[in-house]
Amino acid sequence: MKKLLKAFICVVMGVLLMLSVTACSERGGNNPEPDDYTRPVGANIDNSFTATSNILVAYFSKTNTTQGVAETIQELTGADVFEIERKEPYPDAYTPTTEVAKEEMEANARPELAVYLTDEVMAQYDTVILGFPIWWHTAPMAVLSFLNYYDLNGKTVYTFCTSGTSPISESTADIRSNAAGANIVEGRRFTGRNDSSIESWLDGLGLIKTPETPEVPEQPTENNILVVFFSAQNHTEAVAEYIATATVGDLFELMPVNPYSTSDLNYNNHASRVYQEYLDEELRDIALVSSSVENWDTYDTVFIGYPIWWGIAAWPVNNFIKNNDFTGKTVIPFCTAASSPIGQSGILLAQMAGTGNWQQGTRFYSNASQSTVITWLQSLGFVA
Numbered sequence: 001m002k003k004l005l006k007a008f009i010c011v012v013m014g015v016l017l018m019l020s021v022t023a024c025s026e027r028g029g030n031n032p033e034p035d036d037y038t039r040p041v042g043a044n045i046d047n048s049f050t051a052t053s054n055i056l057v058a059y060f061s062k063t064n065t066t067q068g069v070a071e072t073i074q075e076l077t078g079a080d081v082f083e084i085e086r087k088e089p090y091p092d093a094y095t096p097t098t099e100v101a102k103e104e105m106e107a108n109a110r111p112e113l114a115v116y117l118t119d120e121v122m123a124q125y126d127t128v129i130l131g132f133p134i135w136w137h138t139a140p141m142a143v144l145s146f147l148n149y150y151d152l153n154g155k156t157v158y159t160f161c162t163s164g165t166s167p168i169s170e171s172t173a174d175i176r177s178n179a180a181g182a183n184i185v186e187g188r189r190f191t192g193r194n195d196s197s198i199e200s201w202l203d204g205l206g207l208i209k210t211p212e213t214p215e216v217p218e219q220p221t222e223n224n225i226l227v228v229f230f231s232a233q234n235h236t237e238a239v240a241e242y243i244a245t246a247t248v249g250d251l252f253e254l255m256p257v258n259p260y261s262t263s264d265l266n267y268n269n270h271a272s273r274v275y276q277e278y279l280d281e282e283l284r285d286i287a288l289v290s291s292s293v294e295n296w297d298t299y300d301t302v303f304i305g306y307p308i309w310w311g312i313a314a315w316p317v318n319n320f321i322k323n324n325d326f327t328g329k330t331v332i333p334f335c336t337a338a339s340s341p342i343g344q345s346g347i348l349l350a351q352m353a354g355t356g357n358w359q360q361g362t363r364f365y366s367n368a369s370q371s372t373v374i375t376w377l378q379s380l381g382f383v384a
Contacts, residue, residue, distance in 0.1 A: 029138075029173030029174060029177075030105075030108070030138075030174075031105060031108045031138060031141070031144060031174045031177070031178070032108075032174070032177040032178065033144075033147075033148050033177060033178045033180070034108060034110065034148075037110060037148050039149060040112045043112065043113070043116050043149075044087075044113075044114065044115045044116065045115070045116050045117075045118055046115045046116065046117060046118070047118060049082070049117055049118070049121055050121065051080060051121050051124035051125065052080055053077075053078055053079050053080050053125075054124065054125055054126050054127060055077055055078070055079035055080070055125065055126075055127045055128075055129065055207065056079060056080050056081075056082060056122075056125040056127070056128050056129070057070050057073050057074050057077070057079045057080070057081045057082070057128075057129045057131070058081075058082045058083075058084055058128055058129070058130050058131070058146060059081070059082075059083060059084060059130070059131035059132065060083070060084040060085075060131070060132045060133070060139075060140055060142050060143050060146075061083070061131075061132075061133070061162075062090060062097065062133060062140075063133075065133065065162045065191075065192055065193075066131050066132060066133055066161075066162045067083070068192060068193030069131060069160065069162060069190050069192065069193050069195070069198060070129075070131050071193065071365075072193045072198050072338075072365070073129055073131075073160075073198065073202065075365050075367065075368070075369075075372075076198070076199055076202050076207075076208055076209060076367065077129070077202060077207050077208065077209050078209035079127075079129065080125075082117060084113060084132075084142055084143060084145075084146045085113060085114035085115065085142070086111050086112075086113060086114065086142045087111065087112040087113055087114045088111065088112075098135070098136075101135045101136060101140060101141070102136055104140075104141040105135070105136050105138065105141060108141075109141050110141060110144060110145040110148055111141055111142050111145055112145065113142060113145055113146060113149075116149055117150075119150070119151070122150045122151075123151075125155065126154070126155055126156065127155065127156050127157075127158070127207070128152070128155055128156070128157045128158070128182075129157075129158045129159075129160065129187075129207075130143070130146075130147075130157055130158070130159050130160070130175070131159070131160045131161065131162070132159075132161055132162075132171070133161065133162050133163060134161050134162075134163040134166040134168070134170065134171060134189075137166060137170040137171075138170055138171045138174045139161075139171045139174055139175060143175075144174060144175075144178045147175065147178040147179045148178055151181075152179045152180070152181060152182035153180065153181030153182065154181060154182070154183075155181075155182045155183070156182070156183045156185060157175070157179055157182045157183065157184050157185065158185045158187050158205065158207075159171070159172065159175055159184065159185070159186055159187040160187040160188055160189070160190060160201075161187075161188075161189050161190070162189070162190055162191065162192070163189050163191075164191065166189075167189060168186060168187060168188060168189045169186060172184065172186045185205075187201065188201050193338055199367070209369075224298060224299055224300045224301060225244075225247045225248070225249030225250070225299065225301045225302075225303070225382075226249060226250050226251075226252060226293065226299040226301070226302045226303070227240045227243050227244045227247075227249045227250065227251050227252070227302075227303045227305065228252045228253075228254065228293075228302060228303065228304050228305065228317075228320065229251070229252075229253060229254065229303075229304070229305035229306065230253070230254040230305070230306050230307075230314055230316045230317050231253070231305070231307070232260055232265055232307050232314060233265065233307070233366075235307065235336040235366040235367070235368075236305045236306060236307055236335070236336045237253070238368070239305060239334060239336055239364050239368055239373055240253075240303070240305045242368075242370045242373040242374065243303055243305075243334075243373060243377065246373070246374050246377050246382070246383050247377065247382050247383065249301075249303070250299075252293050254288055254291075254316055254317055254320050255288060255289040255290075256286050256287065256288060256289070256316050257286075257287040257288065257289055258286075258287070260273065260274065261273075267309075267310075274309065277315065278309065278310050284315035284318065285318075285319070286315055286316040286318070286319060287319070288316065288319050288320060291319055291320045291323040291324065292323075292324075293324070296324065299329065300328065300329055300330065301329065301330045301331075301332070302326070302329050302330070302331050302332070302356075303331075303332050303333075303334060304317065304321075304331060304332070304333045304334070304346075304349065305333070305334045305335065305336070306333075306335055306336075306345075307335060307336050307337065308335050308336070308337040308340040308341075308342070308343075308345060308363070311340060311343055311344075311345070312343075312344070312345050312348060313333070313335065313345040313346075313348065313349055317349070318349075318352065321349050321352050321353050322352060322353075324353075325355055326353050326355040326356025326358075327355040327356065328356075329356050329357065330356070330357045330359065331350070331353070331356045331357065331358045331359065332358075332359045332361055332380070333345065333346035333349060333358070333359070333361035334361050334362055334363070334364065335361070335362075335363050335364070336363070336364050336365070336366050336368065337363055337364075337365070337366065338365065338366050340363070341363050342361055342362060342363040345361075346358060346359075346360065346361040362376055364376075
């Protein structure tokens with residue numbers, strides 16, 4: 001009986017050992033730099049890319065999720081940004097992409113990239129922030145192609161990943177074994193660019209850019225610029241104030257008679273005020289404390305600012321647009337959003353107004369800096 005029990009235990013332990021080995025084989029750490037790695041012949045080199053910072057954000061993104069996080073990091077750090085792209089794009093469909101990715105991982109392949117930076121440019125960076133989705137428990141092989149191509153000796157590489165469930169730790173062994181001489185600092189997993197921990201992570205690393213207060217050129221004493229804005233969470237207000245300061249314009253805030261509370265603005269709650277207004281257009285007739293601007297006729301340029309709600313301008317601006325005559329005025333919309341573009345929002349407001357010379361406008365990230373806003377104003381000719 002004891003012999004049978006001993007044999008049974010041995011079989012069970014053997015099975016558990018096999019399962020353990022199999023599980024480990026599905027994790028990262030099995031894709032070191034190939035001994036015979038050589039740079040691809042005839043690789044496409046981007047000779048126009050120049051370094052403007054000592055930090056590079058390099059990312060691979062298949063569904064734009066990692067790209068969104070990378071753009072937020074770039075905005076917060078002032079780093080240069082470079083997209084890692086496979087020369088032969090992965091299939092559009094999800095399942096074929098996973099199949100190709102698994103084949104590459106199992107073969108420890110290094111797919112050629114669409115474009116590479118010059119060695120001279122890469123030498124300018126002492127910090128690289130490397131981002132990628134988690135595929136088959138590790139970084140996509142295209143990311144390892146990027147690491148193998150360059151001399152990263154002495155550089156600090158901070159990693160970040162995007163994934164619904166897989167931890168970043170599963171990729172770290174592969175990153176380390178493909179970046180000889182670099183100091184690899186395992187970073188964090190994010191679910192998207194709206195992840196509030198992005199800024200706190202960068203702040204903890206000391207990588208947040210210190211805002212510079214740009215010099216605002218002297219402006220004519222005659223004031224003919226008005227900056228009108230509705231701001232739900234202070235992001236649009238900050239941009240409006242930057243514009244008014246730089247152009248010596250006047251500010252006019254659109255304030256609902258019934259202000260929005262924090263719970264009102266919870267778009268994830270289908271019972272919230274803003275979500276119910278989104279569902280029922282009749283609820284979007286938002287009464288304002290005032291739609292009348294003193295000396296309205298003296299302004300020939302009007303900036304209109306708002307957050308993006310479900311792809312359009314936040315509807316509290318609508319009654320201001322409807323109740324004013326924009327004839328003879330140049331109207332420049334601007335919006336704030338974490339990820340949504342300005343899209344058709346300005347065009348829809350122009351149609352609602354029916355008058356005025358409406359311009360294209362632009363979108364700012366929710367945490368846009370003063371220098372970013374002034375650069376835009378310079379492109380429009382409002383600031384020298």
